[in-house]
Amino acid sequence: MTTQGTAPPTVYDVASAAGVSIATVSRVLRTPDAVREATRDRVQAAIRSLGYVPSGNARALAGRRTGVVGLLLPGFDVVPDERPDVVTDGGVRIVDDRRHVTQPTSSNLYFDEVLRGAETEAWQRGLALMVAAGRGPSRDVIVNDVAGRVDGLAVLAQTVPDELLEHVARRIPVVVLADDRRSRGFDSISVDNAAGMRTLAAHVIGRLGIRSIAYVAGPVDSPDDQERTAGFKRALEDHGLAPAVVRTVHGDFGRVRARELARALLDERVPRAIVCSNDQSALGVLDAVLARGLRVPDDDVVTGFDGIDAGRYSVPRLTTVHQPMGDLGRAAVRAIVDRLDRREGPPRALRLPVEVLLRESCPPSL
Amino acid sequence: MTTQGTAPPTVYDVASAAGVSIATVSRVLRTPDAVREATRDRVQAAIRSLGYVPSGNARALAGRRTGVVGLLLPGFDVVPDERPDVVTDGGVRIVDDRRHVTQPTSSNLYFDEVLRGAETEAWQRGLALMVAAGRGPSRDVIVNDVAGRVDGLAVLAQTVPDELLEHVARRIPVVVLADDRRSRGFDSISVDNAAGMRTLAAHVIGRLGIRSIAYVAGPVDSPDDQERTAGFKRALEDHGLAPAVVRTVHGDFGRVRARELARALLDERVPRAIVCSNDQSALGVLDAVLARGLRVPDDDVVTGFDGIDAGRYSVPRLTTVHQPMGDLGRAAVRAIVDRLDRREGPPRALRLPVEVLLRESCPPSL
DNA sequence: TTGAAAGCGCTAACAC
DNA sequence: GTGTTAGCGCTTTCAA
Numbered sequence: 001m002t003t004q005g006t007a008p009p010t011v012y013d014v015a016s017a018a019g020v021s022i023a024t025v026s027r028v029l030r031t032p033d034a035v036r037e038a039t040r041d042r043v044q045a046a047i048r049s050l051g052y053v054p055s056g057n058a059r060a061l062a063g064r065r066t067g068v069v070g071l072l073l074p075g076f077d078v079v080p081d082e083r084p085d086v087v088t089d090g091g092v093r094i095v096d097d098r099r100h101v102t103q104p105t106s107s108n109l110y111f112d113e114v115l116r117g118a119e120t121e122a123w124q125r126g127l128a129l130m131v132a133a134g135r136g137p138s139r140d141v142i143v144n145d146v147a148g149r150v151d152g153l154a155v156l157a158q159t160v161p162d163e164l165l166e167h168v169a170r171r172i173p174v175v176v177l178a179d180d181r182r183s184r185g186f187d188s189i190s191v192d193n194a195a196g197m198r199t200l201a202a203h204v205i206g207r208l209g210i211r212s213i214a215y216v217a218g219p220v221d222s223p224d225d226q227e228r229t230a231g232f233k234r235a236l237e238d239h240g241l242a243p244a245v246v247r248t249v250h251g252d253f254g255r256v257r258a259r260e261l262a263r264a265l266l267d268e269r270v271p272r273a274i275v276c277s278n279d280q281s282a283l284g285v286l287d288a289v290l291a292r293g294l295r296v297p298d299d300d301v302v303t304g305f306d307g308i309d310a311g312r313y314s315v316p317r318l319t320t321v322h323q324p325m326g327d328l329g330r331a332a333v334r335a336i337v338d339r340l341d342r343r344e345g346p347p348r349a350l351r352l353p354v355e356v357l358l359r360e361s362c363p364p365s366l
Numbered sequence: 367m368t369t370q371g372t373a374p375p376t377v378y379d380v381a382s383a384a385g386v387s388i389a390t391v392s393r394v395l396r397t398p399d400a401v402r403e404a405t406r407d408r409v410q411a412a413i414r415s416l417g418y419v420p421s422g423n424a425r426a427l428a429g430r431r432t433g434v435v436g437l438l439l440p441g442f443d444v445v446p447d448e449r450p451d452v453v454t455d456g457g458v459r460i461v462d463d464r465r466h467v468t469q470p471t472s473s474n475l476y477f478d479e480v481l482r483g484a485e486t487e488a489w490q491r492g493l494a495l496m497v498a499a500g501r502g503p504s505r506d507v508i509v510n511d512v513a514g515r516v517d518g519l520a521v522l523a524q525t526v527p528d529e530l531l532e533h534v535a536r537r538i539p540v541v542v543l544a545d546d547r548r549s550r551g552f553d554s555i556s557v558d559n560a561a562g563m564r565t566l567a568a569h570v571i572g573r574l575g576i577r578s579i580a581y582v583a584g585p586v587d588s589p590d591d592q593e594r595t596a597g598f599k600r601a602l603e604d605h606g607l608a609p610a611v612v613r614t615v616h617g618d619f620g621r622v623r624a625r626e627l628a629r630a631l632l633d634e635r636v637p638r639a640i641v642c643s644n645d646q647s648a649l650g651v652l653d654a655v656l657a658r659g660l661r662v663p664d665d666d667v668v669t670g671f672d673g674i675d676a677g678r679y680s681v682p683r684l685t686t687v688h689q690p691m692g693d694l695g696r697a698a699v700r701a702i703v704d705r706l707d708r709r710e711g712p713p714r715a716l717r718l719p720v721e722v723l724l725r726e727s728c729p730p731s732l
Numbered sequence: 733t734t735g736a737a738a739g740c741g742c743t744a745a746c747a748c
Numbered sequence: 749g750t751g752t753t754a755g756c757g758c759t760t761t762c763a764a
Contacts, residue, residue: 008537010741021751026743036749051536056515057426058741061756066423067511068496092558092565096730097723098683112478119499128511130434130496133485145433145494149422170417171374192458199458313679317464357463364462376757387735392759402733424757427740 009050017046029054068128069336070150071118071329072143073111074159075133110308110325111156114177117329118154125337127151140164147172152336154329157181157223173339175332179223182347187339189331189350193224193305196321196354197231197277198238200303203356204273205239208366210301212272213246214265216281218253225253228277228305247271251281258284266292272300273362279304279311279320286314286361301362307355316360327352375416383412395420426515434494435702436516437484437695438509439477440525441499476674476691477522480543483695484520491703493517506530513538518702520695523547523589539705541698545589548713553705555697555716559590559671562687562720563597563643564604566669569722570639571605574732576667579612580637582627582647584619591619594643594671613637617647624650632658638666639728645670645677645686652680652727667728673721682726693718 011022018025020039027035028043035043046052060066115131122129132146143160147153147168155165157179165174169186176188204210215232218225233243249265251257258281262274266288274289276282282304286296294300296316304311307322331350358364377388384391386405393401394409401409412418426432481497488495498512509526513519513534521531523545531540535552542554570576581598584591599609615631617623624647628640632654640655642648648670652662660666662682670677673688697716724730 012741022742023744023752024750027750030743034749039749048533051533053510053513053534053537055427055741056511057423057432058756059514059743060423061421061427061758062741062743064743064756068515092561092687092720092722094565094569094722094724097725098729112482115481115497116478119497123499123508128496128498128508128515130494131481131485132494133489142489142494144419145422147419148425149434149494167414167417168419171419195458199460203460309675321458354458356458356460358460359463363464378757388758389735389737389760390733393734396759400733405733421757424740425759427742428757428759430740430759 008055009052010055011052013050014043014046014052017050018042066149066151067126068130068150069118069122069333070130070132070146070153071115071332072146072153072155072159073115073131073133074156110306113325114156114329114332117326117331118333119329120326121330121333125333127333127337129333143168152340154332154336173336173343175335175339177328177332180349182349185347187335187348189328189335189352191323191328192351192354193227194231194234196323196356197228197275197305198235199231200305200319200321200356201232201235201275202238203358204275204301204303204362205235205241207364208273208301208362210273211241211245214271214274215246215248216258216261216274216276216285217248217250218277218281220250222253225277232275251277251284253278253280255280255284255287258282259288261285262288263292266294270294270300274300274302276302276304279306279308279318282318282320282361283310283314286316286318296361297363297366301366303362307357311359314361319359319362320357322355322357324352324354374421375418376421379416380409380412380418383416384408432515432517433492434496434516435484435488435699436496436498436512436519437481437698438512438519438521438525439481439497439499440522476672479691480522480695480698483692483697484699485695486692487696487699491699493699493703495699509534518706520698520702539702539709541701541705543694543698546715546717548715551713553701553714555694555701555718557689557694558717558720559593560597560600562689562722563594563641563671564601565597566671566685566687566722567598567601567641568604569724570641570667570669570728571601571607573730574639574667574728576639577607577611578638580631580640581612581614582624582640582642582651583614583616584643584647586616588619591643598641617643617650619644619646621646621650621653624648625654627651628654629658632660636660636666640666640668642668642670645672645674645684648684648686648727649676649680652682652684662727663729663732667732669728673723677725680727685725685728686723688721688723690718690720 011025014025015022020043024035025043028040032040119129130146130150132142143164152173154175154177156177162184168174174186176186178190179188180190181188217229236243249261251261262285274285276285282302286302289296289300296302304318304320307320311318311320377391380391381388390401391409394406398406485495496512496516498508509530518539520541520543522543528550534540540552542552544556545554546556547554583595602609615627617627628651640651642651648668652668655662655666662668670684670686673686677684677686
């Protein structure tokens with residue numbers, strides 16, 4: 001409807017229309033049973049006929065709680081896809097998409113899952129969810145903007161500088177996702193990177209009996225990568241292998257770079273297994289290995305970490321460690337609610353379990 | 367940080383710490399240039415040392431605008447995946463995922479894209495985004511909750527009953543996505559379903575010269591389906607074909623049902639082309655056609671509509687009409703902002719262009 | 733350039 | 749049961 005010259009109706013309008021006080025209107029909304037039925041009906045009729053919608057802001061201000069939780073994600077990658085061979089017909093573009101290389105948009109999908117989990121949990125608890133992607137220089141503004149409107153804030157690791165987060169945390173509970181930040185005083189929820197990688201590596205080394213391994217790590221400053229690498233080393237020790245036995249290279253978690261690294265690796269010597277610190281890298285490795293004419297898993301097994309969708313569709317499908325991103329979002333909301341009821345107390349960290357998914361690139365047995 | 371026994375600081379706290387009035391604090395925040403530098407510095411220092419974050423609610427209340435737009439999506443499908451053959455080791459589950467049938471989670475991905483588009487646009491305009499998935503009986507509550515906290519609301523078609531929407535629209539601008547609801551008085555943004563299907567069908571009939579066609583429609587009450595079907599009929603007329611020539615069946619937009627329908631279809635007679643009203647159906651049809659030992663596109667071409675991810679990974683890859691979901695979200699926010707500056711005026715409808723993506727299941731030429 | 737004061741729309745005592 | 753009233757934390761005239 002677009003008709004609307006007047007200001008939106010308020011409790012006062014409803015009250016006078018129904019011939020009651022504003023307190024009674026408020027009661028009808030919040031504690032209906034405390035109002036006589038006849039009165040209630042009159043008020044409800046007034047609400048309907050006026051088109052009254054209570055102001056969440058006034059309510060939050062008076063009630064000292066907003067009923068909203070915030071979720072701060074890293075900036076969505078706004079990568080407009082390129083499209084080949086375009087023809088236009090009758091206003092509708094026709095694209096020959098046959099050779100279109102499917103682009104990895106994985107990281108976005110990740111956040112989407114977190115978001116969905118958070119939304120679900122928030123809804124179940126009667127809370128609304130406010131999302132923001134903290135990118136660009138105006139990040140401070142956004143953070144403050146969001147922080148000022150919510151009862152608690154969940155922030156994905158490395159989205160916001162610690163200093164800013166600490167400022168915000170003096171006002172509302174903050175929980176950091178995907179990184180254990182207890183040392184900084186934050187509650188946090190992360191995923192059991194180390195155990196996941198250790199278990200997967202144990203499969204490769206112990207179960208499959210492979211001894212010739214290359215390890216494709218990620219950026220050295222990634223906390224995820226550090227934990228995964230630690231888990232990997234742990235598995236080596238478990239089986240009496242010296243880490244030195246393994247050729248380790250550092251990538252950037254990207255597919256392209258991993259492809260290059262894998263090529264170099266294969267030029268030197270072909271390991272029996274290539275274990276990667278994330279799925280994107282593993283897909284890049286897969287590209288290189290297959291391009292070299294090697295067969296996976298027969299000549300070479302390849303593993304990833306994350307459980308991105310692309311790994312379910314690759315050929316061969318990618319063995320990986322699946323992170324429960326939806327659960328991460330859900331747990332975040334739960335943690336905020338918990339902290340709201342118990343403001344004091346030491347920071348807590350929750351570790352969510354991961355799952356090893358054995359697929360064709362590194363099967364249960366050879 | 368978890369230390370926090372006291373209430374969050376307010377303008378008053380900042381004001382007295384800086385030895386100024388609350389008005390000055392407000393000015394420092396909103397119109398810094400209107401305050402002498404020395405004063406400003408003192409205030410900013412106080413803000414930092416107190417950990418002051420302005421209350422968005424109080425601000426919205428006083429300022430009569432929230433700076434937030436709402437996005438209402440249909441309930442996320444909370445379909446916990448089933449997992450086969452589980453083994454546990456050291457706390458980490460190991461799953462033999464080799465035969466795991468990839469489940470279609472497409473519709474969710476859709477909303478995710480809309481969401482991302484909306485978030486991006488909102489951010490660029492300095493607005494925050496509040497999301498909610500309106501499911502269950504408490505939908506009314508949610509809608510009112512969200513509506514009371516935002517300056518405008520974007521709603522995906524069929525998420526909220528018209529009546530409720532009209533109520534809300536008396537307070538704030540409402541824009542409906544994916545369905546032209548001008549007749550009900552709403553601004554709306556949709557996708558050019560008819561032109562998309564017409565163009566695709568013209569390719570099949572005109573370019574490829576196919577005359578033996580089956581059409582798998584969706585639920586009769588779906589506005590999307592109606593438009594697509596109209597576009598299809600239009601293409602038939604364009605080429606002098608009577609709609610009666612085409613065998614039409616109605617599915618439910620789901621893969622499973624489409625598989626059944628296709629089987630029945632093939633039992634009767636094998637058409638040269640099967641045009642489907644959405645991708646899920648087309649994937650189901652593909653399943654059935656291939657299971658029957660027919661080759662696609664050699665024996666049979668198959669087309670979908672939507673442009674879901676699964677269609678990029680299917681074998682053969684699915685020819686389809688791609689809807690710009692991200693643009694839908696972006697346009698929604700823009701429409702709200704527009705309407706905010708121009709409350710009066712007839713409802714507007716925006717049609718976004720679609721793209722035909724020719725892939726292997728129905729290539730540019732045979 | 734700064735301060736005082738009047739709301740913004742609601743909730744929650746506290747009276748009646 | 750229902751009404752009165754004092755805030756909730758901020759913005760914004762209007763004066764000074």
